[in-house]
Amino acid sequence: MEIKVLGAGCAKCKTTYEMIEKVVNENNLNVTLTKVEDIMELLNYNIMSTPAVVVDGEVKIKGHVPTENEVKKMLGI
Numbered sequence: 001m002e003i004k005v006l007g008a009g010c011a012k013c014k015t016t017y018e019m020i021e022k023v024v025n026e027n028n029l030n031v032t033l034t035k036v037e038d039i040m041e042l043l044n045y046n047i048m049s050t051p052a053v054v055v056d057g058e059v060k061i062k063g064h065v066p067t068e069n070e071v072k073k074m075l076g077i
Helices: 011-026 039-043 068-075
Strands: 002-006 032-036 052-055 058-062
Touching: 002 011, 011 032, 011 068, 052 068, 058 068
Parallel strands: 002 032
Antiparallel strands: 002 052, 052 058
């Protein structure tokens, strides 16, 4: 599974990345987690607000920091 956190480096984007990283590590998931800050790449996903979370190429969350439960639900835990 590939997860990308999209955002220009704001505090909400960092918090989102850390939340997902925590859930992935606690559940020993086989996930490639990356942070995307390049504006041109962000535009490819047609998002208007960050942070956004992309799982296997599909935008799952945009415009808010997800809760731990949202992350778990998104990952099927």
